[in-house]
Amino acid sequence: MNTTAKTRHVSIALAEAKEEYTKANPRSYAQHLRAAEVMPGGNTRTVIFTDPFPLTLVAGKDARVCSLDGNWYRDFLGEYTAGFYGHSNPILREAVMQALEQGWSMGGHTEAEAEMAHLIRERFPSMEFLRFANSGTEANLYAIQTARAVTGRNKIVVFEGAYHGGVFVFSGASRHPLTAPFDFVLAPYNDPEAVAALIDQHAGEIAAVIVEPMQGSGGCIPASKEFLKFLRDWTTRTGAVLIFDEVMTSRLAFGGLQSLHGIRPDMTTLGKYLGGGFSFGAFGGKQEIMGRFNPLGPNSISHAGTFNNNIFTMTAGSAGMKHVLTEALLSEVTARGEKLRQRLNDIASRSELPMTFTGRGSMMNVHMTRAVVNSVRDLKASHIPLRDLFYFDLLKQGFWIAKRGMINLCIPTTEADCDALVQAVEQFVKERTGLGLSAGELR
Template sequence: MNTAAVVRQVSHALAEAKELYRESNTESYAQHVAASRALPGGNTRTVIFVDPFPITLTEGKDAQVKSLDGRWYRDFLGEYTAGFYGHSNPHLRAAAMAALDRGWSMGGHTEAEAEMAFLLQERFPSMELLRFANSGTEANLYAISTAMAYTGKKKIVVFEGAYHGGVFVFSGASRHPLTAPFDFIVAPYNDIEGTTALLAQHANEIAAVIVEPMQGSGGCIPASLEFLQHLREWTALHGTVLIFDEVMTSRLSYGGMQAVHTITPDMTTLGKYLGGGFSFGAFGGRSEIMNVFNPLRPNAIGHAGTFNNNIFTMTAGAAGLKHVLTKSLIEEVNGRGEKLRRQLNELVSGSSLPMTFTGRGSMMNVHMTRANVRSVRDLKDNIVPLRDLFYYDMVREGFWIAKRGMINVSIPTTDADCEALLQAVSHFVESRADLVLS
């Protein structure tokens, strides 16, 4: 396959797809133009922007979303894993309405925050004590800072392709300009030998190693059991805090990926869907670490945040954990995702298009390469224009996915939805096969 020639042909097809996109979404374009008068590029969240303009959404129901242009889409994005419950779960709605009736922003402790903490503690025993925040970004910021304060050390090990929130982006060789000014050591993901070499160079200076058991924004790339076990053993031996960022992966089993792998980290961070659709973050871990925040202790560290215990997140989050996210339901949804990803890979395996779907359970990502993807280093031949074309073709077929190729199965996603997606991908494979044929 001549990659340069493929890119030229795909670019032509992509231009045509974008033109159809423009013609089909005129109301969204008008809204984008209006929004641009107050927001830079009409945008306040980079990941949801789409060139030449984003589709504006007006409504969501179950596993569907509706655009300003009047079209309904099968939602296979699920708000980048935060929309696990779908858009109209009655338990979450009832909880939020009850919170409205009782009053909000009361400026004090509530029963709801303790209940939410108990529910999380039960599912994630590694969180012997925990505290709330307003996003996964905040949770990771606090967890890293806590590890530094607890150990008295300054260096933090992260991994290539990692995303730990808006101020912790490690997708490329250069440092993202908004990355927090910590002393980071960037190690190769899923590479025990390469990581060990870097750890050895700074063994006495490392406060924490933070890792996603499966990189989410990096392309749904699972860490191997051996890799995670090695990190656990090394950090325990050197007095380093091991942080599992389970902001996304906690939805992959009742107790997250730490339960699947039976690895207990020193700290865990959570976010996304656990707030029941409201802003949510949590960080916690071993009692001796988290007790640095105990205000009854002398020299306790203060941790502020007006909305840390906001009543909507605490009430809706607890309702979801109590009434919706049973162990059997989580297994069912992740089983549906496993089946879908397996079927998608079987579908594309005989195609002329270089495509593979990575992931685990209800989370997956398409990559336009035939490589065995174990880290972002394996994506050097990924044909990004072909992935963009896939996005526009899926939107035209009525599917809402991430432009970067992320696809998620949510609780209300049905077998019929999955079958429809398989048919749409099959059509893409057939209709676009000529783009890579010499």
Template sequence: MSGTATAVTKSTQQTHQDKSDRAGSDAQNHALEQAHERYRNRNPLSLAQHQKAAKVMPGGNTRTVLFSDPFPITLVCSQGCQVTSIDGDTYIDYLGEFTAGLYGHSDPVIRQAVVDALDSGWVRGGHIPQEETLASLICSRFPSVEMVRFTNSGTEANLYAISTACAVTGRSKVMVFEGGYHGGVLMFGATPSPIVAPYEFVRAPYNDWEGTEALLRANADDLACVLIEPMQGSAGCIVAEPAFLQAIRDWTTANDVVLIFDEVMTSRLSGGGLQQLHGITPDMTTLGKYIGGGFSFGAFGGRQDLMQIYDPLQPGYVAHAGTFNNNVFTMSAGAAGLSQVYTQEAATALNQRGDVLRTRLNRIAQNAPFPMQFTGIGSLMNVHMTSEPVRSIRDLTHSNAVLRDLFYFELLEQNIWPTRRGMLNLSLPMGDTEFDALARAVQRFVDQYGRLFEGELNARK
């Protein structure tokens, strides 16, 4: 499987244009206004639903990432790899529930597992066989996970992993990386969040070993753990270079610091996650998203000596609570999915198809008169409107945000359901029909807005 896509080569003039027009020219802004108007005209029922929701929820939503200016589209049903809006439009689902929708919306194996769980009764308040089944599957697939405990989200999983490392080491500092996202209260983007969990964080530069090593050395005595995504998802599918990950692994091993891989998104990129693909084993791993089969899920696991603090039979054990940690729906759907649907072979096949698709899209992007590229690995990818190599969020400073928004609205008009930030995620029900539709939509975007861009260049000569 190939790694991150090579940056698209552009001329000096185009690179300069990328930098000067990152906020959008007058013509691009006008095109965006027109796209907004078409969007409003196409989705009147979604607007009405949003206005109703705004009366009882701030901004009309309870999940910020799903909000989209001027208002979000409301979805009413889904099937296979498609979603349908309240306005009656059906889209190919490339948002994929931000990687959690790996199985699509109606996998028969998952459905049967849920029906069986429904028939057996729920909220039991006791141990159930399915939790051991799912735990065994996870431990057998991810090299670093000798023992595992469940939570209800990736956010919880990362909070517990950090707290575990602090409890075991007796230290307080946590190294994270610029652009990192580890959950709703663990966000480290370009704009600081006022609701970040109150740990003592050290922010390091992603894919910059020299800068990271200096911070590691400066904080070595107080550092409990290093928390890193082997590919930053929220930042835009920015791939960590294997040599960078290996250098961190070597340093943390030598200095008795816990290394945590956040594979909440990336665990799907091979049968055993990116840790298996790269052959780099962390001390702990956090999981979430698709592993619950479409239900709320999170997990943290790792070396037995680290996880053993949660054993109630051990003196001085640490309690770990959560009413729905072992709920019958998640445990049943998750176990069915990993054992029967997303097997090691299925993971390899899907991610190989993703690499082929990303290469195809980059060929289209390379012929665009404006800067554009797709980064990622396997079944996860992200468009960026810049010609610079993307190794960290610092490289997105000159990305053209207006072009990215135009890309979003153009794909919607072509009945593709993407994320607003340009992330595209594959699901198992997708095939050549869906891939061809995406490629056509991207080509149409290049053709339509390429003429606009070329006209601006000619006007400036």
């Protein structure tokens, strides 16, 4: 079979790409087999698993990562937005080394936690009071439970395609088996009229509406200002708590997307990069809500967590916010991402392949469809095998992205890195055009 025939169909091309990947990464494969002896599938974090096996990473520097097989990649994954600082920021390293010298796990309050809280409130004024947790998942769990406690209601409005952590997954038609057993009302994203028709029926029972101002795991799909304003108005009118999950999107502006839209939620959750590379979560909001956590107050709510104020997160996080994450820097990285996404969509618009890039600023996602994407409903015709082939082709060219197509810039990502990614996508289009996609798939 000649080369043209062998690459005629996406399924054949994908099988060939996986075979080449396996041959090129024998050490990672051997490590995967060893890990599989003690972990199901050799994996403890599903999102980073790759079929037929995942690469094992051994080093990172600036905006590069290195595999066990000795291959360096330009890092356009950025640890799913958590690796915003890159892998070797000297300011964070100095802060961590100082914390090591002074001792850790001391079991008491530290100056660093109060400093971190002050720095966060300066950036997110809607968080009048806040508390720390160990991840965005925990932050969202605590925020939801807080809303239920203060309102005396039980129902929680979530949106199709939402991901609020490992126990809040709303990506499929059926309920994810690990999703917390709350009384959820699942509504369409970015559709105020449809949402109103659904949630008006439950108005007196809804404790909270939790929303990502741009869905991250759902495919970097931005919410319209109209949609977010509708949610703000509806929750104000009905007494429900509006929670903005800015675990990912807080990196897109000095005060998060809430500041760009000019919409103030009742509660905000944070996580990922703000911990400086260490486990981090935070939830906060109005004083009348968060005041319930004051141990000196009547009927206070107890909130525990051994590592909530761990010294590494508090020290590295504070150092990063004080000395690195300036408003000017965030604007610069956001602008670089906007420019990159526009360049990639220019390639997609000229291509015969069904492809588009959604997102905002330094976060984006490739989707193998020609549809305008406003919600996950618009991704039903997305060509998943072609997206998988995109992943393996870019990996071969030296780019580390998410298999689901997510692409993120980090602070040390350069213009040269962006130029190289544009060239890699152009190469993908050149090599994979004419794979025999049917007319129905070219939309």
